Amino acid sequence: NGELLSWAGELSPVLSPVHIRAGDSLSQVLLGHTPLLDEQAALSALESAVKAYNLGRGAWPSMPVLERIQHVEKFLGLMQLQRDEVVRLLMWEIGKPYADAAKEFDRTCDYIRDTIAALKQQDRDASHFIIEQGSLGKIRRVPVGVALCMGPFNYPLNETFTTLIPALIMGNTVIFKPAKYGVLLIQPLLQAFLQSFPAGVINIIYGRGRETVGALMASGKIDLFAFIGTNKGASDLKRMHPKPHRLRAVLGLDAKNPAIVLADADMHRTIKECVAGSLSFNGQRCTALKILFVQRSIADEFVSQLTAEVSKLTAGMPWQAGVTITPLPEPGKTGFLTELLQDALSKGARLQNPGGGNSVASFFQPAVLYPVSSDMRLYSEEQFGPLVPVVPCDHISEVIDYVVNSNFGQQLSIFGQDAIQVGELVDIFANQVGRININSQCQRGPDSFPFNGRKDSAEGTLSVVDALRQFSTPTLVAAKYQ
Ligand code: G3H
Numbered sequence: 001n002g003e004l005l006s007w008a009g010e011l012s013p014v015l016s017p018v019h020i021r022a023g024d025s026l027s028q029v030l031l032g033h034t035p036l037l038d039e040q041a042a043l044s045a046l047e048s049a050v051k052a053y054n055l056g057r058g059a060w061p062s063m064p065v066l067e068r069i070q071h072v073e074k075f076l077g078l079m080q081l082q083r084d085e086v087v088r089l090l091m092w093e094i095g096k097p098y099a100d101a102a103k104e105f106d107r108t109c110d111y112i113r114d115t116i117a118a119l120k121q122q123d124r125d126a127s128h129f130i131i132e133q134g135s136l137g138k139i140r141r142v143p144v145g146v147a148l149c150m151g152p153f154n155y156p157l158n159e160t161f162t163t164l165i166p167a168l169i170m171g172n173t174v175i176f177k178p179a180k181y182g183v184l185l186i187q188p189l190l191q192a193f194l195q196s197f198p199a200g201v202i203n204i205i206y207g208r209g210r211e212t213v214g215a216l217m218a219s220g221k222i223d224l225f226a227f228i229g230t231n232k233g234a235s236d237l238k239r240m241h242p243k244p245h246r247l248r249a250v251l252g253l254d255a256k257n258p259a260i261v262l263a264d265a266d267m268h269r270t271i272k273e274c275v276a277g278s279l280s281f282n283g284q285r286c287t288a289l290k291i292l293f294v295q296r297s298i299a300d301e302f303v304s305q306l307t308a309e310v311s312k313l314t315a316g317m318p319w320q321a322g323v324t325i326t327p328l329p330e331p332g333k334t335g336f337l338t339e340l341l342q343d344a345l346s347k348g349a350r351l352q353n354p355g356g357g358n359s360v361a362s363f364f365q366p367a368v369l370y371p372v373s374s375d376m377r378l379y380s381e382e383q384f385g386p387l388v389p390v391v392p393c394d395h396i397s398e399v400i401d402y403v404v405n406s407n408f409g410q411q412l413s414i415f416g417q418d419a420i421q422v423g424e425l426v427d428i429f430a431n432q433v434g435r436i437n438i439n440s441q442c443q444r445g446p447d448s449f450p451f452n453g454r455k456d457s458a459e460g461t462l463s464v465v466d467a468l469r470q471f472s473t474p475t476l477v478a479a480k481y482q
Contacts, residue, residue, distance in 0.1 A: 001048035002199025004190060007035035012206075014184050017095040017327035018317060019361040026361045031092055032184050037207035039215040042175075045203035046216050049146045049173040052200025060201045061143045061171040065123045069116050071196050072169050076112045078192035086157065089185035091318040094153055095326040095362070098319050100281060108158045111447050112165050114464045119169055122468060134482035141472040143171035144248055145223025148216055152228045152252075153329055154284045156182025162447065163226035163250060166467035168202065172224060175203045177213055181329040209233075217241045224471065228252035228286075231456050250460040250470050255286050255410035255453065256382050257433075257442045260399050260425065261294040261302060262416030269439060270415040271302070274388075275309045277413065277441025279366050282328060283386045287411060287442045290382060291372070292390045293399045299392035303370045307352040310366050310388065327362035328385065334359040337385045344369045344376045344389065357387075380406070396425070403432050409454030411435040411442040434458060 012035075015028040053061055060068070083105055090101035122141070130137040147167040151160025156179040167174050178186045183206065193202050205212050216222055217240035224247070227234045231253045241247045259277065261270055277289035294302045315325035328334065341357045349369040351357060356367030366386035372378055378389040393399060403412060412433050416422050426436055434453040435442070444451050452461040460470050 001045070001052075001203060002194065002197075004194065007037065007041075009038060009041075010036040012036050014093065016092045017181075017329040017362040018092065019327070028362075029092070031089075034183050034206045037205055037212055039211050042205050042207065042212035042215050043219065045175050045205050046146070046219060046221055048200040048203050049175050050221055052198065053143075053146055053173040060173060060198055063171065065119060068169060068171060069119060071198075072112065072116060072165065075192050075196035076109060076116075078195060079112075079189055080109060082188040082192065085188040086185050089188070090157065090182070093184055094156065094182050094329045095318050096281060097323050097326055098321075101318070104155060104158045107445070107447065108161045111158065111162060111464065114448055115165050115169060115467070118464045119468055122465075134480055135478050136481050137476050137478040139474045139476055141170070141468070142475045143173075144471060144473050145172060146221055147172040147174045147224040147226060147471070148213060148222045149174055149176045149226045150213065150229065151179050151182075152286070153179040153181035154281060154286070155228075156185060158447075159228045159252065162451075162462055162467065163228065163471075164202075166471040167224065167226060168197070170468060170472040172471060173201050173203075175205060175216060175222075177205050177207075209237075213237060214240055220246075222247065224248045224250070226250045226471075230254060248460075250462065251458055252286060252451070252462070253453070253457050253459075254382050254408060255288075255457050256290045256380065256406060256408045257287065257411045257413070258399065258402060259289045259292045259413040259415065259441075260396075261292060261298070262414070262418070262421065263295040263297050264417045265298070265415035266417060266439070267298070267302065267305060271305050271309055273413070273415070273439070273441040274306060275313075277443075278388045279310065279313065279324060279386055282325060282364070283366075283388075284328070284384055286384075287444050288384075289413060289442055290389075291379065291402075292388065293393050293402070294390055295396075296392045296394050299370075299390070303352055303368065303390055306388070306390070307368045310356075310368055311353050313366060315363055315365065325363065325366060325386065328364060329362070333385060334362060334364045337364050337383060337387055340378050340381065340383055340387060341367055341369070344372060344378050347376050348373065349376060349378075349389070382408075400428060403429060407455055408457045409433045410457035411437060411453070413437040413440065413442050415439055434461075 011033040014031045016031050019026040087101045090096045149163045220242040234251050313324040316323035318326045349372050352368040358365045368388045370390040372389035372391045448464045450461050450463040452458045
C-alpha cells in the first residue's frame with residue numbers, strides 16, 4: 001500500500017545452494033532472511049489492492065493508458081539501476097550461471113519495453129467504432145480486477161515479470177508473492193516499485209503459501225490468478241477460491257517435452273540442440289527437453305556423440321566463466337534425481353557417462369541414460385534436472401502414442417531433414433502441444449512468441465501481445481443512433 005513495512009514476526013532464512021567448507025563439513029551460505037507474514041498481514045495487502053482497484057475515476061484501473069505507461073517506464077528506468085545487484089542475487093540464490101543471469105535481467109527489461117510498445121500500438125488501434133443495426137459501439141480493454149502473481153524459482157525475474165508487468169500495465173491492482181528461491185532479488189527493486197506506482201497498486205508479500213496466498217484465495221477477492229509453477233501448486237490454490245467460475249487463471253505448469261530425432265537428422269546440429277535443450281541451467285526449465293526419442297537405426301551413434309558432448313560440460317560456481325553445471329537450489333532435489341536414476345538403472349537403462357549422477361552437496365552431475373523404456377519413472381515423470389533419458393524407437397507411432405497419451409502438452413522438437421516427413425508430423429502434433437520446434441530445442445523465447453501449452457501444462461497464452469489480452473477484458477460501450 002505504498003509503504004515499506006517492517007515485520008516483527010517470524011523470519012525465514014534464505015540459504016544459497018552454494019556450499020562453503022568449514023573444517024570437514026560443507027554448509028550452505030546464509031544470504032539473508034525474509035519475513036514470514038501471517039494471514040492477517042496477507043489480508044491487509046489484499047485490502048490495499050481491493051481499495052486501489054475501486055478508487056474511481058482517474059485512479060489506476062481507469063487512468064489513461066499513456067499515463068499508466070509512464071509509471072511502468074519510470075519503474076523500468078529505476079530497475080535498470082539495480083542490474084548488478086539483481087544479477088548477483090540470481091547467481092547466489094538459485095545458482096544461475098552469470099551469463100544466464102545477466103541474460104535473464106536484460107531479457108526482462110526488453111520484455112517490459114516491448115510490452116509498452118505493444119500497448120501504445122493497441123491504444124492507437126482502439127479508436128475505431130463498431131456500427132451495426134442502428135447501434136454504435138466502442139470497445140474498451142479494461143482490467144480484470146485484483147491479480148495475484150506468483151512466479152517460479154528458475155526464472156524468478158523473467159517468468160514472474162511476464163505476468164506482473166502486463167497485469168499492472170493493463171490496470172489491475174496486484175499482489176505479488178516472489179518465488180521461494182529467488183526471493184531476495186526482489187528486494188533491490190522494492191524502492192523502484194514504491195517510487196513508480198500509486199499506493200495499493202502493487203503489494204508484495206512473503207511467507208508460507210498456506211497462510212498467505214491460501215488466505216487470499218479463500219477470501220474470494222482474487223479475480224486473476226497468474227501462476228507459473230507446478231500443477232499441484234496451481235490446482236491446490238485454485239480449489240481454495242470459493243467462486244472458481246469468477247477466477248481467471250493464467251498458468252504455466254509442468255511439462256515433459258520430447259525430442260523426436262529422425263534417421264536423417266543433421267547429427268551435429270541435433271546433438272548441440274539436445275545438449276543445450278536438456279541441460280541448460282541444469283535442466284531446470286519448464287521448456288527443457290525431458291526425453292529424447294531416437295530412431296533405432298541411428299540411436300547408438302546418437303547416444304555416443306551425445307555422451308561425448310555431455311562429458312565436456314563443466315561444473316562450477318555460477319560466477320565462474322563457462323560453467324553449465326551449477327548447484328541446485330531445491331532442497332532434496334539431488335535425492336529425487338538419484339531415485340529416478342536408480343529406478344531406470346534397475347530396469348535396464350545403462351548410464352552412458354562415467355560419473356553421471358554423482359552428487360556432492362547440491363551439485364548433481366548430468367547423466368545420460370539409455371535405453372530408457374516405458375516402465376521407468378523417467379519415461380513419464382518430469383525430472384526438472386540434469387537427467388537425459390534416451391529412448392530408441394522402431395516406429396514413429398511409438399512417439400505419437402507417447403505425445404497423445406501424455407498428461408502434458410507444452411512443446412516438442414522434431415529433428416529431421418525430409419520436409420515432407422517433418423510436415424506430416426507437424427500436422428499430427430499441432431493439436432497436441434503449444435509449440436513445435438523444427439531442428440531446434442524447445443524454448444520459450446523470443447518472448448514476443450505465444451507461450452502456452454495443452455492438458456496439464458498451461459492455461460491461457462502469454463506473449464507480449466497475448467498477455468495484454470489475457471490480463472484485461474473487453475467492455476462494450478454502446479448507444480443507439482436511430
Ligand atoms: O521454465 C520455463 C521458462 O519459460 C523457460 O524459458 O525456454 O527461454 O529458457 P526459456
